[in-house]
Amino acid sequence: MSGASAATHVLVVEDDPHLAAGIMENLRAEGYEVTTASTGEQALEWLATHGCTLIVLDVMLPGIDGFGVCRALRERGDSTPVLFLTARGDPADRVRGLEAGGDDYLAKPFHLQEFLLRVRAIVRRWDWYRSASATAATAVLRFGGNEVDFRAFRARAWNGETQELTEKEAMILKVLAEHGGEIVSREDLLERVWGYDVFPSTRTVDNFILRLRKRFETDPANPRHFLTVWGVGYRFLKEGEP
Amino acid sequence: MKATRVFQLTALALVLVSAVQVGWWLLDQHAYTVEKVQAARATYADQVAAAQALLDAGVSVARVEQLLPSIVVSGGRARLAPQLAQALTTEERRRYNQYAWEGSFFLLALAACMAMIARALRAEARVHEEQEGFLALVSHQFKTPLASLQLSLETLALRAPPPDAARRLIERMLADLARMELMVTQILESARLERGRIELKSEAVQLAGAIALVSTQLEERARLERVALASTIAPDLFVVSDPLALDVVVRNVLENALAAVQGGGSIALSARRANGAVQLEVRDSGVGFAPADSERLFEKFTRLPGGGSRYGTGLGLFIVRRLMELSEGSVSARSDGPGRGATITLAWPAAAPSTAVAPAAAVQTSAAQRSAAVEEPRP
Numbered sequence: 106m107s108g109a110s111a112a113t114h115v116l117v118v119e120d121d122p123h124l125a126a127g128i129m130e131n132l133r134a135e136g137y138e139v140t141t142a143s144t145g146e147q148a149l150e151w152l153a154t155h156g157c158t159l160i161v162l163d164v165m166l167p168g169i170d171g172f173g174v175c176r177a178l179r180e181r182g183d184s185t186p187v188l189f190l191t192a193r194g195d196p197a198d199r200v201r202g203l204e205a206g207g208d209d210y211l212a213k214p215f216h217l218q219e220f221l222l223r224v225r226a227i228v229r230r231w232d233w234y235r236s237a238s239a240t241a242a243t244a245v246l247r248f249g250g251n252e253v254d255f256r257a258f259r260a261r262a263w264n265g266e267t268q269e270l271t272e273k274e275a276m277i278l279k280v281l282a283e284h285g286g287e288i289v290s291r292e293d294l295l296e297r298v299w300g301y302d303v304f305p306s307t308r309t310v311d312n313f314i315l316r317l318r319k320r321f322e323t324d325p326a327n328p329r330h331f332l333t334v335w336g337v338g339y340r341f342l343k344e345g346e347p
Numbered sequence: 348m349k350a351t352r353v354f355q356l357t358a359l360a361l362v363l364v365s366a367v368q369v370g371w372w373l374l375d376q377h378a379y380t381v382e383k384v385q386a387a388r389a390t391y392a393d394q395v396a397a398a399q400a401l402l403d404a405g406v407s408v409a410r411v412e413q414l415l416p417s418i419v420v421s422g423g424r425a426r427l428a429p430q431l432a433q434a435l436t437t438e439e440r441r442r443y444n445q446y447a448w449e450g451s452f453f454l455l456a457l458a459a460c461m462a463m464i465a466r467a468l469r470a471e472a473r474v475h476e477e478q479e480g481f482l483a484l485v486s487h488q489f490k491t492p493l494a495s496l497q498l499s500l501e502t503l504a505l506r507a508p509p510p511d512a513a514r515r516l517i518e519r520m521l522a523d524l525a526r527m528e529l530m531v532t533q534i535l536e537s538a539r540l541e542r543g544r545i546e547l548k549s550e551a552v553q554l555a556g557a558i559a560l561v562s563t564q565l566e567e568r569a570r571l572e573r574v575a576l577a578s579t580i581a582p583d584l585f586v587v588s589d590p591l592a593l594d595v596v597v598r599n600v601l602e603n604a605l606a607a608v609q610g611g612g613s614i615a616l617s618a619r620r621a622n623g624a625v626q627l628e629v630r631d632s633g634v635g636f637a638p639a640d641s642e643r644l645f646e647k648f649t650r651l652p653g654g655g656s657r658y659g660t661g662l663g664l665f666i667v668r669r670l671m672e673l674s675e676g677s678v679s680a681r682s683d684g685p686g687r688g689a690t691i692t693l694a695w696p697a698a699a700p701s702t703a704v705a706p707a708a709a710v711q712t713s714a715a716q717r718s719a720a721v722e723e724p725r726p
Contacts, residue, residue, distance in 0.1 A: 121491045122609070123519050127498040134506060165487055192490035193483065214494035217501035 113228065114138045114157040118148040118174065119190065120166050124213075128161060128220075135221060145169035149177055157185060159227055164191035164202070172205040179206040184258055184272050186227045190215070208272065209299075230298070234276055237283065246282050248343045249330055251321045255279060260320065268320050273298055277313050281331070281341035290338035314339055352471070359464045366457040373450040380442045387435055391427050394418055398425035484648040488530060488661060492523040499523070529602070533662040536595065537647065540669040547589035547673050551698030554618055554625060555580040557590070561597045562616075565605065573611035576601075580618045586625045586695035592670045593695075596678075599663040600629050600691050607633025607689060620697055624676075627693045635682040635689050644680050667693075 115137045119125040122143070129139045140157070142148040145166045152160075160178075164171035175187050186208040191198060194212030202210045209223055238244045238255035246253040250263030258275050260268040270278070276298040281289055291307040299309075314333075318325040329345035398418040401411045408420045419428050499516045502508070508516065539545055558578055569576040586593070604614045612632035619626055636644065643649050645668040648661035664680070671678040675696055682689040 121495060123495040123523060124491060124498065127495060127502060127519070131498070131502055131506075190494075192487040192494075213490045214497040217498055217505060 114140070114155075115159045115161060115224070116148060116151065116155075116157045117141045117161045118143075118145065118166065118171070119161070119163040120144065121163075124163075131217060131221065132224070135224075137224075145171065145174040148174055152178065152183065152185070158231065159224060160185055160187045161224070162187050162189055162207075164189055164193070164198070172201055175202075175205040175207055182258075186231055186272065188223060188227060206271065230276070233297075234279060237279055246278065246343075249321065249323070249345050253278060262321055263323055270320075273313060274317060274320075277310070278317060278341075281339065282343070285341055285343050288334050288337055288340050293338065310339075352468075355464055355468055355471075359461060359468070362457050362460045362464065366454060366461070369450060369453045369457065373446055376446050377443070380439065380446075384435065384439050391417065391431070391435075395425050395427055401425075481647070484661070485534060488648065489527065492526045492530075496520055496523045530662070533599075533666060536666050537662050537669070540666060540673075545673065547592050547670075549587050550590060551585045552588055552590050552593055553582065554584045554586050554627065554695075555582050557593050558597055558616060558627075561594060561601055565598075565601055569605060569614070572605065572609065574605060574608050575613040577613065578616040580616060580627075584618050584620065584625050585698040586676075587698045588674045588676070588695050592674055596667050596670050596674075596693065597627075599667045600693065603663045603667075604629055604631040604633065604689075604691070607631050607635075609633070612688075621694075623697055624694045625697045627695075628690055629693070630688065630690045632688045635685050635687040636680075637684060638682060641680045641682070645678070664691075671695075 113136065115132050117125055117128050117132070117139060119128060119141070120143045125141045125143065129141055132139045140151065140155070142151055143166075146168055148160070148162070149169075162171045162174060166174070169177075171189055171191070175189075178185065178187070187206065188209045188211060189202045189207045190211050190213055191202070192213045199210050208227055211220060211223060234255075244254065244256050246255065251260060253260040253270070253275075255275055255278075258270045258272065260270060262268050277294060280294060280297045291310045294310045295307065314331055315325075318328050318331050322328045322330060330342055332340045332342060332346060334340055394415050394417055398411050398415050398420070401414070402408070402420060402423065402425055411420060411425065412418060415425075417428050417431050418425050420426075499520045503513060503516055555578075558580055562576055562578055566576060588596075601614070608614060608631050614629065614631045617628050617630075640649075645664050647665045649664075664678075668678050671693060677694045678691065680689060680691050
């Protein structure tokens, strides 16, 4: 991905021409640069040679579907955020979207304002994440024998294993590291990483913390770096709890 | 639905238990017979031994045979009367035969019951699955134009665009509404067609007239979308069909072709007589499809990569095929590949011009009247 040079470029993958045109016109009116693709294949082909800030991805595409496109992107190490659009709004479908590596999920028909809000939220989060990982000092985090590379979404754990981080894991770690030693509430984490409060529950945050412990704690059952502050949230200790 | 399922599952369980019981009963009867026969053989063996002992002790043959009636003596040796040995063997065989026949009859009957119930359960599961799939697809098909409609309206409200942009949005909304209206009509038509509760008339209809009726109505749209619509049909070609079904078929095929050539192109209609049939070819310069997909096109809600059905409902060609089957005609599609256009070929039985009636509705054909072609028969 070309990173900062594609600061406000959005790829819209939607097979319905009216919807694609409507989304494109509105995003352009908001100052985004927009490219459209009508199939998953087209999108993957374009993304192989171009970068963008956000992908607005329809789920039910002819040929390879939206989930497939997202999975293929993640498999080739492309972490561009994805906002899924789908005609099916059931919870199972949302979970599938998340599992496929999507950042957000909007059911059709949607409100224009809400759509624009979500696009802005994702773009803002990624701007923050990129700028917070921009310098050599902030791009890498070392703690307890672990070394996390925020720009590559990769880490070398204390036991020598290489860990591929998801965007959400990296973002949570970034937020916690920025507030090292301080208590960060679950709500704050949701706000910073997901951007708004309607979609995931605070339980989601707990699950992500469990995953981080499994990756980076020598004894995940007795964590020394990712500490739970009961009833409030979490505290990250770089040096580890004595 | 649920009660039926519970009943079927209970019946299946009962039949299974019965089958196990029959099996157990068979084994039990077999063991009982074996035991009885062995006991009888042992008794007879004892009698033979006793008779031999008496003979060896010097008792007369007559006396021995009198004391033990089931024993005969020949050459100084006692043995079982042949008819008794025979009777025992016969009885043994008779019982085994009886178990084999009765047992297999009951087991067969029970197996048949199980097969029937299992089949009903499977059929029900399939119907359920199809319904679920249908609903999911229908809701998807509706939500897309709905989303587009909402987006256009909210864009108008949010941005107060200049007149030409507003006009474009309004045209888009009208097209979305038309798409939804067509979809409702087609869903009703296909539902009726699937239930098979329709009666089609068999009349001789002039093909050129029927096509002219539809193409006149689509001319304006074709012009707006820069599609050249050309039709060369000889006026003496008559087909046997229900006039309204013919109208629906031609309309759906032309709508489909128009959707495929979005953004400019051509649609050409030609017809000829061949082997007692009249063949109509609708050739378009549109998005085409992979040759391997030529059958899938006629399935419900087929969406092919490259998407000629982008504006369509995914039901048009499904309806066409069902109506053509009911009209004793046929329909097929071919394409040299994506982006290389497509040809739909329709064939109806040819009719003699003398019996002809006026094409479809020389009266108006609104969407509502179109669906009358697949109206259920009145009681």
